Amino acid sequence: METPDIKTLLLYGLTTALAISFFRSRQQSTIPALGETSGLISSYLSALRLFRHPDEMITSGYLKDRNGVFRIPMLFRWDYLANGPQRVREVASVSEDILSFHEGVDENLQTTWTMGPEIVHNPYHVLAIRGSLTRNLSRCFPEVRDEIVNAFDDVLALEGEEWKLIKVLPATMQVVGRTSNRLFIGLPLCRDPEYVQLNIDYTVTIFARGQLIRLLPEFLKPVIAPILSSRKSSLRHALKFLKPILDERLEQENKFGRDRPDRPNDLISWLLDDAVDEERTTPALAMRVLVTNMGAIHTSSTTLTAALYDLAMYPAHIGPMREEAERVVAQEGWTKAALGSMHKIDSFLRESQRLRGAAAVAMTRKVVAKDGFEFADGTTIPYGAFVSVPGTPVHLDTLNYDQPEVFDGFRFSRIREAVRTGHDHTDDDAGADSGEGNGKERKMFNLHMIATGTEHLVFGHGRHACPGRFFAATELKAMLAHILINYDIKAEEEGVRPPDMVFGLFRMPNANGKIWMRKREGV
Numbered sequence: 421m422e423t424p425d426i427k428t429l430l431l432y433g434l435t436t437a438l439a440i441s442f443f444r445s446r447q448q449s450t451i452p453a454l455g456e457t458s459g460l461i462s463s464y465l466s467a468l469r470l471f472r473h474p475d476e477m478i479t480s481g482y483l484k485d486r487n488g489v490f491r492i493p494m495l496f497r498w499d500y501l502a503n504g505p506q507r508v509r510e511v512a513s514v515s516e517d518i519l520s521f522h523e524g525v526d527e528n529l530q531t532t533w534t535m536g537p538e539i540v541h542n543p544y545h546v547l548a549i550r551g552s553l554t555r556n557l558s559r560c561f562p563e564v565r566d567e568i569v570n571a572f573d574d575v576l577a578l579e580g581e582e583w584k585l586i587k588v589l590p591a592t593m594q595v596v597g598r599t600s601n602r603l604f605i606g607l608p609l610c611r612d613p614e615y616v617q618l619n620i621d622y623t624v625t626i627f628a629r630g631q632l633i634r635l636l637p638e639f640l641k642p643v644i645a646p647i648l649s650s651r652k653s654s655l656r657h658a659l660k661f662l663k664p665i666l667d668e669r670l671e672q673e674n675k676f677g678r679d680r681p682d683r684p685n686d687l688i689s690w691l692l693d694d695a696v697d698e699e700r701t702t703p704a705l706a707m708r709v710l711v712t713n714m715g716a717i718h719t720s721s722t723t724l725t726a727a728l729y730d731l732a733m734y735p736a737h738i739g740p741m742r743e744e745a746e747r748v749v750a751q752e753g754w755t756k757a758a759l760g761s762m763h764k765i766d767s768f769l770r771e772s773q774r775l776r777g778a779a780a781v782a783m784t785r786k787v788v789a790k791d792g793f794e795f796a797d798g799t800t801i802p803y804g805a806f807v808s809v810p811g812t813p814v815h816l817d818t819l820n821y822d823q824p825e826v827f828d829g830f831r832f833s834r835i836r837e838a839v840r841t842g843h844d845h846t847d848d849d850a851g852a853d854s855g856e857g858n859g860k861e862r863k864m865f866n867l868h869m870i871a872t873g874t875e876h877l878v879f880g881h882g883r884h885a886c887p888g889r890f891f892a893a894t895e896l897k898a899m900l901a902h903i904l905i906n907y908d909i910k911a912e913e914e915g916v917r918p919p920d921m922v923f924g925l926f927r928m929p930n931a932n933g934k935i936w937m938r939k940r941e942g943v
C-alpha cells in the first residue's frame with residue numbers, strides 16, 4: 421500500500437475538523453464556557469486565542485469561581501476545567517474506569533498506534549517504576565552518581581578555568597539521558613551516543629506522529645495510522661541496541677529464575693518481575709524501555725534546564741546551596757540519604773518547578789463512565805469529555821503562596837526550618853493532602869520536592885501522580901549539588917532569563933537558552 425500524500429492527509433484532517441467543530445458548536449452545556457460558543461468561526465477564534473494566551477485565559481476562568489467548573493475551547497472539542505482543592509482531590513482519587521488517565525493519553529498521543537495498545541491496557545511498567553525502581557534508588561545511587569560525574573565531564577567538555585557558553589537544554593538532555601539509562605540498562609550502553617539520542621528523539625517522534633494520526637477519522641486509522649506511526653521503525657532501531665542484552669536476560673531468567681545472586685539490579689529485572697505472557701519477549705520489553713525513557717528524559721532535563729536558568733538569574737542562591745552541598749557531602753558522602761539533608765537544594769528545585777514546571781492545565785483525564793462523571797456537588801462532566809485542573813493559576817494563587825509571583829528559592833526550606841525549630845505559626849493542616857502522620861510531621865513532608873498536593877501539581881496528584889518522581893528528585897538534586905560544588909555559573913546576559921516557550925497548553929524552558937559555565941578553581 422502506498423503512503424498517502426500530504427494533501428490527502430490535510431483533506432482528511434480538515435474534513436474531520438470541520439465535522440467535529442460543527443458538532444462542537446452545537447454542543448449544549450450549562451457549564452460556563454471561556455470564549456464564544458455560538459458559532460463555528462467564533463468558537464475557532466476562541467480556541468486560537470486560548471492557544472496563544474493559555475495562562476491568561478485559564479487564569480480568568482479560574483478567578484471567576486475558584487471552586488467552579490468551566491469549559492475551554494480546544495481545536496476539536498470543549499474540555500472541562502475543575503477549580504479548587506475539593507475538586508482536585510476528587511479528580512485525583514477517582515478510579516480508572518470512571519476518569520481514565522491512560523485513555524486520555526491514548527487520545528492525545530494516539531498511544532494505541534504510536535506505541536501499541538498494550539501500553540494503554542496493561543501499563544505494568546508503571547508498577548515497576550513506582551515499586552522496584554524506587555525501592556532500589558539507594559542501592560543504585562553509586563552508579564547514578566558515577567554517571568552524573570562522567571556525563572557532565574564529557575558533555576560540558578570544560579578545559580582549565582575558562583568560561584564557556586553552554587546551550588543548556590541539549591546538554592541536560594544528554595546528561596539526563598545517560599544517567600537515566602545507567603539506572604535502566606547500565607554500562608556500556610548508557611554511554612552509546614546513538615542509543616541515548618534514539619531515546620531523546622523518541623518522545624518528539626511520538627508527539628509529532630500522534631498529532632498527525634489524531635487528525636484522521638476513526639474509520640481510517642486502522643489503515644493509515646500504522647503507516648504514519650513510527651512504532652515499528654523506532655522499535656527496530658531500539659532492538660539494534662537492546663536485542664542482545666534482552667535475549668540474554670530472558671534466557672537467564674528462564675534457566676535460573678529470579679532468585680539468583682548475580683541477577684542485575686536494573687530496569688530489565690524490575691520489568692521482568694511483573695511481565696507475564698507476551699510481555700516476556702524481547703520486542704515487548706524493548707518497547708517498555710523506550711516508554712520508560714519517554715517518561716524520564718524530557719521531563720527531568722527540562723526541569724534541570726529551568727533550574728539552571730533560575731540559578732543564573734538569581735545568583736544569590738548559589739552561595740548558601742554550595743555551602744549546604746559541600747557540608748553535607750563532607751559529613752555524609754555522596755549517598756541518597758545525604759541528598760535528604762540538602763533542604764535548600766530541594767527547596768530551590770521545588771520553587772523552580774512551581775513557577776516554571778506547571779503548564780496551564782494539569783491532571784488531564786478522559787471520562788469513560790457511560791453516565792459521565794459527577795462531582796460531589798452534582799456538577800456532571802459528560803461521557804467522552806476531558807477534564808483537567810488549572811496548573812499555573814493554582815501555583816500563582818495568593819491563597820496558596822505568599823507573593824506567588826516572586827521566585828524565592830528557599831521558600832520551602834525556610835518553612836521546614838521554622839517547623840523544625842517550632843517557629844512556624846501557620847495552620848498545621850495546611851496542604852494536608854499528601855504525606856503521612858499529623859501536624860508538624862505532615863507539614864514537613866508536604867514541603868519536599870516529591871510531595872504532591874492540591875496546590876502543587878507539577879507531578880500531578882493522587883493515584884496517577886508521577887511514579888518516577890522519586891528517581892527524578894534523586895538525580896536532579898545530585899546533579900544540582902554536583903554543579904554547585906564543581907562549577908561556576910552565570911547568566912549569558914546578567915539579569916536576563918531566556919523566556920519560556922509556550923505551545924498552547926504546553927510550556928517548556930527555552931530550547932536555545934545559554935549560560936556561562938567554568939570549572940571551579942581547585943576542584
Ligand code: HEM
Pocket residue numbers: 521543545546549712715716717719720723777782783784877878879880881882883884885886887888889891892
Ligand atoms: C522532573 C521530572 C518529571 C516530571 C515533572 C514528571 C511529571 C509527570 C506528570 C505531570 C505525570 C502525570 C500525572 C497526572 O496526570 O496525575 C507523570 C506521569 C508519569 N511519569 Fe513522570 N515526571 C517526571 C519524571 C519521570 C521519570 C524519571 C519517570 C520514569 C522513571 C516518569 C514516568 C512517568 C510515568 C510512567 C507516568 C504515568 C503514570 C501512570 O500511568 O499512572 N516520570 N509524570
